[in-house]
Amino acid sequence: MTARPLSPCERDEASRVFALSLRLEAVRIHEGVRWTSTVARWHTRLRGLPPPSANAITLGYHVNMPIPLDTSPARLEAGDLNDMGWLIHELTHAWQFQHAGWAYLAQAIGEQMRLGPKAYDYGGQAGLRAAHAAGQRLSHFMREQQADMARDYYFALKRGRDVGAWQPYILEMQAA
Numbered sequence: 001m002t003a004r005p006l007s008p009c010e011r012d013e014a015s016r017v018f019a020l021s022l023r024l025e026a027v028r029i030h031e032g033v034r035w036t037s038t039v040a041r042w043h044t045r046l047r048g049l050p051p052p053s054a055n056a057i058t059l060g061y062h063v064n065m066p067i068p069l070d071t072s073p074a075r076l077e078a079g080d081l082n083d084m085g086w087l088i089h090e091l092t093h094a095w096q097f098q099h100a101g102w103a104y105l106a107q108a109i110g111e112q113m114r115l116g117p118k119a120y121d122y123g124g125q126a127g128l129r130a131a132h133a134a135g136q137r138l139s140h141f142m143r144e145q146q147a148d149m150a151r152d153y154y155f156a157l158k159r160g161r162d163v164g165a166w167q168p169y170i171l172e173m174q175a176a
Contacts, residue, residue, distance in 0.1 A: 003028035003062065009073050013084055014091055016157060017150050019174035022095045026061040029087075033057075033064040056086065058093035059105065065090070081158055088154045092147035099176050108143035119144045124152075125165035132165075138172045146173075 006014065011024050018024075036057045054066045069083045076084060096104035111119040122128065122145035131140060138146060150173065153166035163170075 003030050005029070007071065009076070010071050010084070010087060013071070013076070013154070014088065017088055017154050017170065017173075018091065018095060021099075021174050021176045022091060023061070023098060026098075027091065027094055028062050029069070030062060030064045031068045033066055036064050036066050056090050058090045058097070060097045060102075061094050063087070063090045063094065076158075081155055085151045085155055089147040089151040092150040093143070095150075095173065095176075096143055096146065104143055111142045111144060115142075120148045121145065122149050125162075128165040128169065132168050138169045141169075 006024055006027050006029065014022065014024055036055050056063065056065045058064065065086075069087060070080075071084045071087060093104065093108065096108075108119075119142055122141055123130070128149070141149065146169075149166060149169055153163055153170050155161075156163045156166065
């Protein structure tokens with residue numbers, strides 16, 4: 001299986017979220033990786049949860065995707081942002097690795113083991129507004145929450161929606 005760098009389109013889209021705070025040239029995408037979903041199915045079976053349809057795992061700068069991504073300009077222009085949104089989520093883990101080292105991985109796995117799907121719930125726009133009003137910074141949020149925040153910011157930005165709730169946290173991410 002070969003790894004590939006981010007495409008020019010993927011780099012442009014990722015820059016909308018990370019600006020210059022992620023070494024995009026270091027990222028490698030591995031597509032069609034089967035073990036990522038196998039690990040997720042074992043985890044959910046142990047917890048008595050329904051299995052995921054697909055699962056990606058980012059190790060350092062290596063994004064391991066169970067399927068080939070369609071992040072082409074034509075797909076994005078058609079309004080299908082799902083694969084790019086998934087990639088933004090995974091690139092957030094690469095960003096976490098770049099800024100926190102391997103500790104991000106242990107933290108993310110621990111959060112998932114402890115909380116299951118709740119490890120991703122940051123409270124949406126209302127939760128972000130309340131957290132910002134309380135003076136909470138990006139580090140207040142768990143690793144998977146940060147990744148979903150980046151993905152949801154990307155979706156809102158691309159769809160021309162209000163991004164104000166995410167803005168303080170994305171600016172903090174971009175400044176790192």
